[in-house]
Each structure stands twice: as structure tokens, then as C-alpha cells.
Amino acid sequence: MSNKKSGAPLHSQGQAFRAFANAPFLRKLRNAFGGSPILSPKILRFFSACIFLFLLFFLFLRFSPYPALTSLKNRNVSTRIYDAGGKILQILPLENGLRREFVPLEEIPSFIQEIFIESEDKKFYAHHGIDFAAITRAFFQNASQGRTVSGASTITMQLARIISPSQKRNILVKIRESIDALRLEARLSKKEILELYLNNLPFGFNTEGVASAARNFFSKEIKNLNEVESACLAVIVRRPSLYNPLTNPENCARAAFELMQDSGHSLEEFEKTARSAHSFRYPFHAPHFVRYLSNLENSPLRKKADLSTSLILEVQEKAEDLLSTALERYAENRLSNGAILICDTKSGEILTWLGSGDFFDREHDGQVDGVLSLQQPGSSMKPFLYALALESGFSPNSILPDIPMEFGFEKLYLPQNFNNRFNGPVRLRVALASSLNIPAVYLLNEISIEKYKKKLMEIGFASLEKADPGLSLALGGAEVSLFEMVQAFSLFARDGLFRPLYGINDEKMKKKAELPKKYKKGSSGYKEIPVFDMNTARLICDILSDKEERALGFGFSQTFTTPFPAMFKTGTANQYQNITALASTPQYTVGVWMGNFSGETVIGKTGSSIPAKIARDLLLFLQGNKGEPFKKPAQFKKERICSLSGKLAGENCPDTVKEYIAVSGNADSRAKCDWHTKSGTTYPAEYTTWFHLKNRSGIVDDKGSPLKIISPRRGSVFYYDLSIRPDQQKLVVEASGGSEEAARFFVDGRFFCESRRPFIAQVPIERGEEKISVQCGNESTEIVILVK
Incomplete structure (x- = not known):
């Protein structure tokens, strides 16, 4: 006959029980009790069943799914954001303004832990989640009084209630909390339970956890609380509305004194402490910077209790003062906003991030971030073009034409200098230092827009990916961000090495800093990427810090004067709606933008000297009177x-x-x-038109260059004006070079006229393709245009 459950014969089970009952240690035990049997098979089966059920229950407590606990452990916390020196920038609120700071148990003073244990659960370290003695005592006390006068919830049970809150308070809820308390004890150590409890305790008034409570009620960090203040916190959790020291200091003091009556502190001390409680004014520094950090991929905000940043609060506040002063001074010029970004040139650390003049200024869109918003930078983009030119065969002494020129075909582009002057032949150094427009467009036309745009993408100008501004790209005609400008400008003082800007003092986060799409991150994180040759970068630094050559465009302005080597580049968009200044030394790089987020133009020509002065003052604030020199180009x-x-x-x-x-x-x-x-000065033939604009000394070497039609350009498109008689439809054609003093003009192979130097003629045009040719001696040249 078999046991249906186990499948083993009954006589076999009996033999096993008899063998166990006759074990030596049991025989000795029976002899000690006069030889009477101690364990019969029935008793053994009973105890085995009990042990099995106990193990089963323990396994349930230890390993059964408890998603609510996982959720509590992973819940967001109020991140404390610090500047580089440990000063708090912000403590982020959670939903509905709730503050819940996390502090590891070892950073909570032991006397604070003891006070909360004394207040809530004296036998915390002695029980396993349920204090049966306290339950028995509370039962009889409440029964004798006919009402609830005593509770028996342990700290573990209170934590279970925090994990799985319930509005109802009945026997079933109590049983569930008791089981959950046992589950917690089976899974966590006492220290882990106490840490979770102290960091999630609800104190009311949008405050959870002892760290936030210490700050909210006593304006202190948890480590700076004394015993009396800690006792006040311990009683608040019993009933926040009754014992809040901000509204009921007397009730709070009396309850805390009763809790700590053996501590040696008088009631007067507790009353004085409770009355001194005051709400904490949470700091709100660098709001745009904090928002930028929160929008980073894999942002650590709300996931980390403490976040150290590279920002320097002292410099941030100096930038705020300088910008607000300038905006107040030029308010009548409709200059309503600005932004400032400062980085450490060598490391790429962000030191200051000021997104607007006033974050709370709704009238002027103060919450828009001027560091990240896209604006036309004007001439402040030119250094990148000139750097590419140096790597494309040009040199600092290359001569660039600053003369009337036209570019394009159907849509002609005729750039002008900001002072409406033409300077003739200018050296590349002078053209960049004085920010001349026509030489810059000439360079871009020579290099190609595609090549320049590709280089800009390499150095972080992701906003240009879909931009198509044409040749105006040379003059900053496409919209980019101040962040991109500062990030790219800083590479010149770093020998042409691109380094992404970052704001978090954390090695893992540094490795996650954004690189342009072209570059892949290695296992060691990001690295410096050489995007310009070392000598190219050093030449740009030398040119933009050259006070003498800057004089043609800016005079000897004190705005760019510093007691240490510094490079400057400014830019002004059309109608002065955006004015930008970049400044850099081997130590720091500063970018300042000013204008209007609404797109309104600035009244009057305020000029880029305003942001340039702010940039200079910030460099002086950072460096004093000392600074490193720029490195000289090698070879x-x-x-x-x-x-x-x-x-x-x-x-x-x-x-x-x-x-x-x-x-x-x-x-x-x-x-x-x-x-x-x-005998005098002789200019190349290409400067003929410029030469004859004014009475200049010298001559033009017209015969020193090949014959060339200067205007119009080959492939140009013109439109037939129906309001003008056909015999008056004419086009001005200009040529230069050649070996003779006279030139003959032809239209579609037909001779039209002859002209002596300078070679200029008004030729007739008709709709369709027109071939215009010029002959000088044995040389000839032609172009084809289209008339619609």
C-alpha cells in the first residue's frame, strides 16, 4: 500500500522514523527523561510540516514580487545642484512643488536617527517588523479607554504604509501592512529600512524626508541640526498641521520637550527653537543652465541626489550684473535682452550660462534661452572662414580685393562694407582684423560654400545642417546659437582642437558630451579632435589680437584693450537686431549676444561694442591683470x-x-x-574700377593681366523691362587687362563699338541667350548671359 502524496511505501516511512527516533543523541535525551519516548512519528511529521510552512512563508516574504518597493527605491528625488565651489544653484522640486531630498544614512547624524527611533519605535533594532508586545499593550489601552490612545506601528510598518499608502484604516489594511513589514525585514537590513524611512517621511507642506524638512522648517542642512531642532522634526510627522513650528511653535515645542525630557534641555530652549523656525528660500540660480542639463540625453537630474556642475556662481552673478546694467542703459534703444556663455578654454567646462536678462520678464520673453536660441551672428562667424582660407592656400599676407564686386547669377549678390567704403587691395590679416565684408564674400566664393559648410558642421554648427544662405554665409547670414559660437571659437586658443562644452563635474557625463555626428566616441570617452592645423589656429589668434590691424575697421578703441593678450571678434546682423561679441584667451572664452527675441530691430546704431565691452569686463574679472600669451606659429x-x-x-x-x-x-x-x-605705384588690372572711383596716385597696370570681362558675370540672368523702349534696353559691360589701349565689343558676333581704357560699354540686349565678347589686340574673351 502506498502513500498517494509521496508515492513511498508506508513501512519504509516507518523505518525512517524509527531510525531517526533511535539516533544516539535522541537515546541520550530519552535517558535523561527516564527513558520515555520524545519524538513519535506523528510529532515528527507535525514539526516537519511546521518547518516546511515556515520556510515557505519566509520564501514568500523574501522573494515574492514587491513592485511597490522597487518603485519607492527608484522614485525621483529633489536633485541638489551645486556650482564648482559647492554652492547650491538649485534644489529641484518634484511634482506639485514637492521637495524630497535624499541623504545616505551615514550622512544623517546618529543622534537624529536615535531621536526618531525613540519617538516612533523604541525597539526598532529588537523586532522583525512587528512589535507584538506593543500591539498587546495598545489593544488593552485602547479597549479600556474606548478610543485610540496608543498605536503599535513600528518604523518598518510605517515604511510599508509609505510604500503602499491607503486612505482606509481598518483591520485588513493593518494585516496587509504587517505582512509588508515582514517582507521588508526579510529583504532589507535595519540600516536600509531606516534610510528609506527617514528619506521618505511625509512632513506635510510639500516636504518629504528629514533633509528637506530640516531645510524647509529650519533653513539648515541635515548635518547642521542640533538635538532640539531634531526633536521638533520628529514630532511634526505625528500630525504636521498640529506640530508645524512655522504655524504652531508652542505645540511643537511642548511635544518635542516631552519626547526629550531626559535630554537636559529646558522647555524654554524648545520654545525658543520652535519660534526661530522659518521657511527656507530655495535658491534659483542659472535657470536656463539647469534646464539645459535636464534636457541632456540621459540627464542625471532627478536621478541623483547631488549634482556638481562646472558653473562658478560668482562669475554667473557678475555676468548678470553687467548684462542688466547694459540693458537698463540702452532700454530706450529697444535693446531688451541678452545672453552670456563663458567656458574654460582648455577644458571646455561651462563657467557661466545666462540665457536672458531676467528669467521672469514675460514682456521680453525672459524664459527663452538666448544661449541656445538661433540668431544671425553677423561678422563674428568670419574667423572660421578665414581659418579655412589659410588651409586652402591663402596666407596672412595674401592680398584680397575690397572693391565693388557682384556675385551670383539670376540672384545677384552685391556685398557692401559696414562703412560703405572700398579699400582696394587689403591683406588677409587686415581684412579679418577689421572685419571687411567684401573680402570675406570673395574668399567664400573662391573656397566654395559646400566646403565651408562642411567645415562648420565639423566644428559643431549642427543648426546649419539644413541651412542654405548662399554667399551670405560668409557674413553670418545663417542662424546659429551662441553655444555653437563659443564652443567653436574656443578651439583657436587650443591649437585648433575641437572640444565639446560640458557642464557637469562627473567623469561619466564628460564622456557623454555631445560630439558632431562625424566623430564617434571611443571607449575612453570623447577626445579633442583636430579640425584646424595648429599653425592656422595660432595665426587666427595672432590676427584677432592684433590691435594695429584692427584700426582700419574699428580705430583704436579701448573696448578691445586688455592688460593681457586677448582675441576679439564682433558681429552685427542686419538692422542691428542681433549684436554679438566673442572674446578668448588661453584661459577663458566669452560669448555675449544682445538683441530682441521678438525680432524687433534696435533703435539707433548701438553697435557691437556694447557686448564687446561686457566680454572684456568679464575677462578682466576672471583674469585680473595677468594672462598667458598666445602661442606663436611654428615654421x-x-x-x-x-x-x-x-x-x-x-x-x-x-x-x-x-x-x-x-x-x-x-x-x-x-x-x-x-x-x-x-616712378610710382602700379596696381593690378583688377583694381581698375576702384582706382578710377577717386583721384588716386599711381597707375593701373592694365596690360599686366589677361583680358577679362569683369561685369557682368558669366551665366548671369537679367530681365527684359517692358516699360522701356527696345532701343533703350542696354547692359553695362566692363573689361580689364589686355595688351593694347583699345578694345572692341561684340554682341552675338556682331561688332558694336570700340572703347579705350577703362574698357566700358553699354551694349544692346534682347530676350534669350546673348553672347558678349571683347577683343583687345590678339586676345579675346566672351561670356554668355540670359535675358528673360
Whole structure:
């Protein structure tokens, strides 16, 4: 006959029980009790069943799903955000303004832990989640009084209630809390339970956890509380509305004194402490910066209790003062807003992030972040174009034409300088330092828009990915952010190495700093990417810190004067709605934007000197009177050149300057000036129109260059004006070069006229394609245009 449950024969089970009953230790035990049997098979089965049920219950407590506990452990906390020096920038609120700060148990003073245990659960370390003695005592006390006068909830049961809150308070809820308390004890250590309890205790008034309570009621960090203040906190949790020291200091003091009556502190001390309680004014520094951190991919905000940033509050406040002063001064000019970004040049750490003049200024869109919003930067973009030009065969002494020029075809682009002047031949150094427009457009046309845009994408200008501004890109005609500008501008003082800006002092977060899409992050995190040659970057630094060559465009302005080497670049968008300034030293890089988020134009020509002055003052604040020099370019040597031709100075050159010349340069870079002779100055033929705009000394070497039609450009598109008689439909054609003094003009192969120098003629045009040709001696050239 078999046991249906186990499938084992009954006589086998009996033998097993008899073998166990006759074990040596049991025989000795029976002898001690006079030889009577102790464990019969029935008793053994009973105890086995009990042990099995106990183990089963323990396994349930230990391993059964408890998602509410997991949820509590993973719930968001109020992140404390610090600046680089440990000063609090913000303590982030959670939903509905709730503050819940987390502090590890070892950072909560032991006497505070003891006070809460004394107040809520004296036998916390002695029981396993349920205090049966307290339950028995509470039962008889409440029964004798006919009402609830005593509770028996342990700290573990209170934590269970926090984990799974319920509006009802009945026997079933109590049983569930008791079981959950046992589950907690089976899964967590006492320290873990106490840590969760103290950090999630509800104190009312949008406050949870002892750390937030210490700050909210006594304006202190938890580590700075004394015993009396801690006792006041311990009684608040019993009934927040009754014992809140902010509204009921007497009730709070009396209850805390009763809790700590053996501590040696008098009732007067408790009353004085309760009356001194006052609400904490939460700091609200750098709101746009904090928002930027919260929007980062895998942002640590609300997931970390403490977050250390690279921001320096002292510098942030200085930037706020300078910007608000400038906005107040120029308010009548409709200059209503601004933004400032400062980074450490060497490391890329963000030191200051000021998104607007006033975050709470709704009238002027103060919550819009001027560091990240897209604006036209104007000429402040030019350094990147000139750096690419240096890497495309140009040099600091290359001569660029600053003359009337037209670019484009159907849509002609005729750039103008900000002062409406043409300076003729200018050296590349002068063109960049003085921020001349026409040479910049000329360079972009020579290099190509595609090549320049590709380089800008490499150095972090992601906002340009879909932009198509044409040649106006040379003058900052596309919208970019101040963040992108500062990030890219800082690479010049770093020998052309691109480094992404970051704001969190955390090695893991540094590795997650955003790189342009072209670069892949390695296992060691981001690294510096060489996007410009070292000598290119050093030449740009030298040019933009050159006070002498800046004079053509800006005079000898004190705005750019610092007691240490510093490079500046400013920019002004059309109608002055955006004015920008960038400044950099080997230590710091500053970007300042001013204007209006609404797009309104500024009244009057306030100019980019306003943000430039702020940038300079910030560098002075950061560096005082000291600073590192910019590094000199290697394989370059300063030699004396002609200031007009850019070639090595000759004996007839009236004005010379020193310039960096490549030691291993080609023959052209080592050629001596041939513009100046004993008989006077001779300009190349391409400067003919410019030369004749005014009475200038010297001559134009018209015969020194090949015959070329200067205007219009090949492929240009014109429109037939129906309001003008056909015989008056004419087009001005201009040519230069050639070996003779006269040139013949042809339209579609038919001779039209002859012109002596300068070669200019008004030729007739008709609708359709027109072929215009010019012949000079044995040379000829032609272009084809379209008339619609």
C-alpha cells in the first residue's frame, strides 16, 4: 500500500522514523527523561510540516514580487545642484512643488536617527517588523479607554504604509501592512529600512524626508541640526498641521520637550527653537543652465541626489550684473535682452550660462534661452572662414580685393562694407582684423560654400545642417546659437582642437558630451579632435589680437584693450537686431549676444561694442591683470613686407610691416614687391574700377593681366523691362587687362563699338541667350548671359 502524496511505501516511512527516533543523541535525551519516548512519528511529521510552512512563508516574504518597493527605491528625488565651489544653484522640486531630498544614512547624524527611533519605535533594532508586545499593550489601552490612545506601528510598518499608502484604516489594511513589514525585514537590513524611512517621511507642506524638512522648517542642512531642532522634526510627522513650528511653535515645542525630557534641555530652549523656525528660500540660480542639463540625453537630474556642475556662481552673478546694467542703459534703444556663455578654454567646462536678462520678464520673453536660441551672428562667424582660407592656400599676407564686386547669377549678390567704403587691395590679416565684408564674400566664393559648410558642421554648427544662405554665409547670414559660437571659437586658443562644452563635474557625463555626428566616441570617452592645423589656429589668434590691424575697421578703441593678450571678434546682423561679441584667451572664452527675441530691430546704431565691452569686463574679472600669451606659429618667421602688396618689402616700398611668412613657402610667397618702383605705384588690372572711383596716385597696370570681362558675370540672368523702349534696353559691360589701349565689343558676333581704357560699354540686349565678347589686340574673351 502506498502513500498517494509521496508515492513511498508506508513501512519504509516507518523505518525512517524509527531510525531517526533511535539516533544516539535522541537515546541520550530519552535517558535523561527516564527513558520515555520524545519524538513519535506523528510529532515528527507535525514539526516537519511546521518547518516546511515556515520556510515557505519566509520564501514568500523574501522573494515574492514587491513592485511597490522597487518603485519607492527608484522614485525621483529633489536633485541638489551645486556650482564648482559647492554652492547650491538649485534644489529641484518634484511634482506639485514637492521637495524630497535624499541623504545616505551615514550622512544623517546618529543622534537624529536615535531621536526618531525613540519617538516612533523604541525597539526598532529588537523586532522583525512587528512589535507584538506593543500591539498587546495598545489593544488593552485602547479597549479600556474606548478610543485610540496608543498605536503599535513600528518604523518598518510605517515604511510599508509609505510604500503602499491607503486612505482606509481598518483591520485588513493593518494585516496587509504587517505582512509588508515582514517582507521588508526579510529583504532589507535595519540600516536600509531606516534610510528609506527617514528619506521618505511625509512632513506635510510639500516636504518629504528629514533633509528637506530640516531645510524647509529650519533653513539648515541635515548635518547642521542640533538635538532640539531634531526633536521638533520628529514630532511634526505625528500630525504636521498640529506640530508645524512655522504655524504652531508652542505645540511643537511642548511635544518635542516631552519626547526629550531626559535630554537636559529646558522647555524654554524648545520654545525658543520652535519660534526661530522659518521657511527656507530655495535658491534659483542659472535657470536656463539647469534646464539645459535636464534636457541632456540621459540627464542625471532627478536621478541623483547631488549634482556638481562646472558653473562658478560668482562669475554667473557678475555676468548678470553687467548684462542688466547694459540693458537698463540702452532700454530706450529697444535693446531688451541678452545672453552670456563663458567656458574654460582648455577644458571646455561651462563657467557661466545666462540665457536672458531676467528669467521672469514675460514682456521680453525672459524664459527663452538666448544661449541656445538661433540668431544671425553677423561678422563674428568670419574667423572660421578665414581659418579655412589659410588651409586652402591663402596666407596672412595674401592680398584680397575690397572693391565693388557682384556675385551670383539670376540672384545677384552685391556685398557692401559696414562703412560703405572700398579699400582696394587689403591683406588677409587686415581684412579679418577689421572685419571687411567684401573680402570675406570673395574668399567664400573662391573656397566654395559646400566646403565651408562642411567645415562648420565639423566644428559643431549642427543648426546649419539644413541651412542654405548662399554667399551670405560668409557674413553670418545663417542662424546659429551662441553655444555653437563659443564652443567653436574656443578651439583657436587650443591649437585648433575641437572640444565639446560640458557642464557637469562627473567623469561619466564628460564622456557623454555631445560630439558632431562625424566623430564617434571611443571607449575612453570623447577626445579633442583636430579640425584646424595648429599653425592656422595660432595665426587666427595672432590676427584677432592684433590691435594695429584692427584700426582700419574699428580705430583704436579701448573696448578691445586688455592688460593681457586677448582675441576679439564682433558681429552685427542686419538692422542691428542681433549684436554679438566673442572674446578668448588661453584661459577663458566669452560669448555675449544682445538683441530682441521678438525680432524687433534696435533703435539707433548701438553697435557691437556694447557686448564687446561686457566680454572684456568679464575677462578682466576672471583674469585680473595677468594672462598667458598666445602661442606663436611654428615654421613661420616674421619678415618685413610691403603693407600694400603683401610681398617682401623692396627698397621703394613707402610703408612696411612685419608679417608671419612660412619658412618653407613657395617662390611666390618669397617674391619681392613689384608694385612700387622709382616712378610710382602700379596696381593690378583688377583694381581698375576702384582706382578710377577717386583721384588716386599711381597707375593701373592694365596690360599686366589677361583680358577679362569683369561685369557682368558669366551665366548671369537679367530681365527684359517692358516699360522701356527696345532701343533703350542696354547692359553695362566692363573689361580689364589686355595688351593694347583699345578694345572692341561684340554682341552675338556682331561688332558694336570700340572703347579705350577703362574698357566700358553699354551694349544692346534682347530676350534669350546673348553672347558678349571683347577683343583687345590678339586676345579675346566672351561670356554668355540670359535675358528673360
